[in-house]
């Protein structure tokens with residue numbers, strides 16, 4: 001398969017549950033990949049994939065503008081261009097609205113919104129020079145419908161979804177498409193962080209699964225499949241879209 005042949009893709013949050021699958025799938029579809037995450041060096045499957053010349057890892061905090069610049073520079077230096085950005089990094093906060101500290105709110109917004117905005121800006125400036133590209137934000141169904149103890153995260157992910165619409169409007173004249181995917185609960189570390197070490201952990205996971213029409217968590221490859229489609233030229237008439245991948249959660 002070569003749905004991304006000839007393209008260079010940047011994938012943030014690349015060592016996470018969805019990011020790791022995205023690196024693997026994008027490479028399998030012919031892309032050259034810059035994989036980035038907080039850790040200084042890649043681990044696990046991404047470390048294996050980075051042994052190939054088509055995959056380069058850039059470590060660092062994506063909130064740091066110097067790291068954002070290094071990510072873009074790596075794409076240009078190693079592969080000469082950037083065609084796709086999958087803004088996949090993210091952190092969650094499981095806290096009631098009344099108990100959220102300003103520092104926690106700032107952290108959630110800085111990672112999920114500010115870093116997405118500024119990394120996209122740096123990437124889009126390069127895409128403008130080469131005539132276009134595709135940017136995909138990993139938002140959340142938690143940014144579309146409300147969940148208990150998810151106010152800071154949900155509001156930030158709603159902002160990420162709106163960024164896709166607003167950026168699509170500003171960038172359409174440059175041939176850049178911008179879309180957002182909104183996963184339901186996906187079986188990665190993130191929902192485990194959200195639930196924490198609650199004594200009724202298993203019952204909470206079941207209750208989360210039951211919110212979806214399909215009564216299950218999504219598998220990491222299920223949102224990644226949509227991100228890959230949106231990144232590819234198959235999605236050439238789709239921009240400014242905010243698309244659920246949520247097992248029917250938002251249908252009810």
Ligand SMILES: NC(=O)c1ccc[n+]([C@@H]2O[C@H](COP(=O)([O-])OP(=O)(O)OC[C@H]3O[C@@H](n4cnc5c(N)ncnc54)[C@H](O)[C@@H]3O)[C@@H](O)[C@H]2O)c1
Pocket residue numbers: 012013014015016017018019036037038039060061062063087088089090091111138139140141142182183184185186187188189190191
């Ligand atoms: N898992 C879910 O239920 C779910 C649902 C909806 C949306 N999402 C979104 O999907 C995306 C991928 O999450 P996931 O499910 O793979 O979870 P995950 O926790 O496995 O992966 C998130 C990755 O983002 C990275 N990251 C976080 N802060 C960073 C920073 N400051 N600098 C660099 N990297 C940073 C983490 O190190 C991690 O590897 C996130 O944006 C998340 O908000 C997840």
